[in-house]
Structure formats: structure tokens, C-alpha cells
Amino acid sequence: MYVYCGIDWASDHHDVALVDQDGALLAKARIHDDSPGLQQLIDLLAAHGDTGEDPIPVAIETSRGLLVACLRATGRPVYAINPMAAARYRDRHAVSRRKSDHLDAMVLANILRTDAAAHRQLPRDSELAQAIAVLARAQQDAVWDRTQAGNKLRSHLHEYFPAALEAFSTRDGLCDPAALVILAAAPTPWQATKLTRAQLRALLKKAGRQRGIDTETERLHKIFRQSHMRQLPLVEDAMGRQTITLVRKLEIACTSADDLAQAAVESFEQHPDAQIITSFPGLGSLTGARVLAEIGDDRSRFTDAKGLKALAGAAPVTRASGKSVAVMARRVKNQRLAAVGYVWAFAALTASPGARAHYDRRREAGDRHTAAQRNLFNRMLGCLHHCLTVRTVYDEAIAFLTPKAPNVAEAA
Incomplete structure (x- = not known):
């Protein structure tokens, strides 16, 4: 008898439902989010035929958390069902649109039974790959927080x-x-x-500046003494206090992003796939860590390159109805992988002659810049899937093989 398990996840408790191959309810329970609750779940599964060789699959509406991590550690198939998809399935079981935690658990179990x-079940990534995913995602979040903090400070200074803003309009801007x-x-x-020249010079040295200190001191000294519109004195003082708070937040965000980047790079360089991933033009250790964080190292996750391209949003979506056919960009995708994809494609334009030629051909064919970059990203993902599958590094001559011109003598 086949048994399927559905778990309606919550912050402090979880509802569990077990159904058989006919959809009949075998057992239900409510467990707490702690060690006794996990043991209660394991005992419930064991009582209905769960074994190490033939574990009962589990469906749950999240891919994170201690419960999911412990279930994955047992080696059983765990399916993370999108909550929106689960809501559509719920209408098949309750046309009155009623909702309860127990009903949601049964719906999840029946999803595994029928569909x-x-x-897709959660991939069986290695422990190192999961650690890299945590660090790379945290670093990307820190970069987004740094950008947000910098934008807030810039908007405040503009007032x-x-x-x-004129003094710190260099490449690093306010993050300098x-x-x-x-x-x-x-x-x-x-x-x-x-601020005197001596004070500016001391502040630049305190910030770690080693070259061009005198030139930068004169530039800042001149800018700060130019005539600008001013707020009222008390208002200006109050806004200055707010600036100190925003500067502290931005400084913390910059430090966090740098520390997490170092940690992510150190972990990534220990992974066996690091050499293959960084052999691609435009991929360094940090961007490579972000790519590995999203695709994992379970090679059975993607049977072909199409699944990987769909996950990244590089493959287009075709909508056809009758005589109407529309090909458009994919909106539902892994946003983190798509974000690093545009960085990868942009960097590859200068690092790879083949990538540049491919981009130029797409532009000549009528693609806009973003569409041409996405098409290049799609091409590079196909090469990455191949290299990881056959365990070989990137080869420019093979990735962008140009057809040979026909030999006139042989044609004659």
C-alpha cells in the first residue's frame, strides 16, 4: 500500500495528514515545532510502513526551516509545494471554499498521490552546497540592504x-x-x-586612503566652501543627527556585505564544482557562489538544460491559443539566479569574444539590450549544464563554434 504525507506548516505547530493510494485518510495529527514533535511525526510515519529503503514522501509548503532540514536528513523525498498551487488544489476538495489546517494537510498529501x-522534490545537495547557499543568499541580501541604505542616505542629503553629493560622486559613492x-x-x-585641510587629510587617512591624499583634500576643501542653498540652522542640525544614524546603518550594511562575501568565496572555493564554474568567462568566485547556491550540486535535479534555463528565467514562454501565438519573457523564475545571470552576461561581453559576437548578432536581429543579454545568458547556461554533467571546464572554441566557410575547390 502506498502512503503519502502532507504537512501544513506553521510557525509553532504543524498539521499532518496521511492518505493511501485511494485518497482515504489513514491518520492525522498536530505536532509542535520541536524535537518531541519531530519524533511524533517519525513514529507516525513508521507506524504506517515507513522504512529506510522505502520512505513515505512528504509534501509541505516551504523549503526551509528545521523541520524540512530534519526530514531531508532522513533521506526521504520532500516536495516543497508552492502555496498558490496548493490553493488551486484546495478548490478540488472543497467547492465551498472552506479552509482549515487539517484540510490543507490533506490537500498536500493528495497532491503527491495524484500529481x-x-x-519537483527538493534536491539532494551536499552539506557544503547548502552552506554556500546560505552564505551567498545572505551576501546578496546584504548587497540589496546596502543599496537601499545608500539610496536613503542620498535622498536625505539631497534635502x-x-x-x-557633489563631493562623493565617485564610483563607490556614499559607500566609499x-x-x-x-x-x-x-x-x-x-x-x-x-573642516581644515589638516582635518580633511587626517580623515582621509583614517578611512584608509593612501594615495592622492593632497589632491583629494584640496578637492573636498573647495567643494565644501562653495555657496549652496541651506536649511534653517535648527532644521539643519536635526537633519545632521539623522544623517549620523543613516551613516551608521550604511556602514554596517557595507561591512556585512564584505564579510559575507569573503565567507561565501572561501566556502565556494572548497567545492569540487568551483573550478568548472569559474572557468566560464564573466564568472568569478562570488558570482560563481551565487550560481552554485541556486542550482546546487545534485546533478539529477535537471535532466537537461531546459529545466535549468526555465528556473533562471532565460528560456522564453510560448502562449498559444488558436491562431494566436505569443513568445514572451518568463516572469516566474528564480529571481536570485536571474539577477546574477545579467551580471554574468554583461561581464562575459568583455571576457569572451564568442559571447560578444553572439550578443551582437542578437542585437542585429532586432533584440533590445536586455533581450540580447538574456539570450546570451540562456546560451551560457546550456554550456554550464553540459560542463557540470561531463565534468569538464569551459572551452571557448566549443561553446561558440563558428561554422567554417565552404571550400570553393571542393564544392566545384
Whole structure:
């Protein structure tokens, strides 16, 4: 007898339902989110035929958490069902649109009973790959937090301190250590005008500046003493206090992003796939860690390159109805993998002649910049899937093989 398990996940408790191959309810329970609750679940599964050789598959609406991690550690198939998909299945079991935790658990179990082949179980990634995923995703979140903090500070300075925006308009902008140190010391235009050359020079050295200190000192000294519109004194002082708070947040975000980047790179370089991934043009250790974090190292996860391309959103979606056929960009995708994909494709334009030629051909065919980049990303993903499958590094001559010109003599 086949048995299927569905778990309706919550923050402090979980509802469990077991059904057989005919959809009949075999058992139900409510367990707590702790060790006794996990043991209660394991005992319930064992009582209905769960064994190490033939484990009962489990469907749950999340792919994270201690419960999911412990279930994956037992080696059983775990399916993370999208909550929106589960809601559609619920209408098949309750046309009145009623909802309960027990009903949701039964719906999840019946999804495995009827449509398990249409859903993908969580990959069996190695422990190192899972650790890299945690670090790479956290680093990407820190980068997004840093961007948000920088935008908030820039918007705030625009309201009362335009000289600071002019002074720190370099590549790193407000994330430059010199900008953070100087704004912390002089958060208002009045305080900035009082900074002497010696003080500016000391602040630049404190920020780690080693070259061009005198030139930068003169530039900042001139900008801060230019005439600009000003807020009222008390208002300016209050906004300066807010600037100090925003500078601290931005400094913490910058430090977090740098620390997590170092940790992610160190872990990634220990992985066996690191050499293959970084052999691709445009992929360094950090971007490679982000790619590995999303695709994992379970080679059975993608039977072909199409699944990988669909996950990344590089493959287009075709919508056909009658005589109407529309090919459009894929919106439902792994946003993290898609984000690193555009960075990868953009960097590959200068690192790979074949990638540049492929991009130029797409542009000449009428694609916009984003569409051409996405098409290049799609091509590179196919090469990555092949290299990881056969365990070989990237080869430019094979990836972008150009057809030979026909020999006139042989044709004659």
C-alpha cells in the first residue's frame, strides 16, 4: 500500500495528514515545532510502513526551516509545494471554499498521490552546497540592504547637503569609506565648511586612503566652501543627527556585505564544482557562489538544460491559443539566479569574444539590450549544464563554434 504525507506548516505547530493510494485518510495529527514533535511525526510515519529503503514522501509548503532540514536528513523525498498551487488544489476538495489546517494537510498529501510527477522534490545537495547557499543568499541580501541604505542616505542629503553629493560622486559613492568617515565627522554643511585641510587629510587617512591624499583634500576643501542653498540652522542640525544614524546603518550594511562575501568565496572555493564554474568567462568566485547556491550540486535535479534555463528565467514562454501565438519573457523564475545571470552576461561581453559576437548578432536581429543579454545568458547556461554533467571546464572554441566557410575547390 502506498502512503503519502502532507504537512501544513506553521510557525509553532504543524498539521499532518496521511492518505493511501485511494485518497482515504489513514491518520492525522498536530505536532509542535520541536524535537518531541519531530519524533511524533517519525513514529507516525513508521507506524504506517515507513522504512529506510522505502520512505513515505512528504509534501509541505516551504523549503526551509528545521523541520524540512530534519526530514531531508532522513533521506526521504520532500516536495516543497508552492502555496498558490496548493490553493488551486484546495478548490478540488472543497467547492465551498472552506479552509482549515487539517484540510490543507490533506490537500498536500493528495497532491503527491495524484500529481507527484508534476512537482519537483527538493534536491539532494551536499552539506557544503547548502552552506554556500546560505552564505551567498545572505551576501546578496546584504548587497540589496546596502543599496537601499545608500539610496536613503542620498535622498536625505539631497534635502539639505548637496555639497556632500557633489563631493562623493565617485564610483563607490556614499559607500566609499572616506564618505562615511567624513559624513560622521561633519554631518551638516556648516560643520563641513569648518573642516581644515589638516582635518580633511587626517580623515582621509583614517578611512584608509593612501594615495592622492593632497589632491583629494584640496578637492573636498573647495567643494565644501562653495555657496549652496541651506536649511534653517535648527532644521539643519536635526537633519545632521539623522544623517549620523543613516551613516551608521550604511556602514554596517557595507561591512556585512564584505564579510559575507569573503565567507561565501572561501566556502565556494572548497567545492569540487568551483573550478568548472569559474572557468566560464564573466564568472568569478562570488558570482560563481551565487550560481552554485541556486542550482546546487545534485546533478539529477535537471535532466537537461531546459529545466535549468526555465528556473533562471532565460528560456522564453510560448502562449498559444488558436491562431494566436505569443513568445514572451518568463516572469516566474528564480529571481536570485536571474539577477546574477545579467551580471554574468554583461561581464562575459568583455571576457569572451564568442559571447560578444553572439550578443551582437542578437542585437542585429532586432533584440533590445536586455533581450540580447538574456539570450546570451540562456546560451551560457546550456554550456554550464553540459560542463557540470561531463565534468569538464569551459572551452571557448566549443561553446561558440563558428561554422567554417565552404571550400570553393571542393564544392566545384
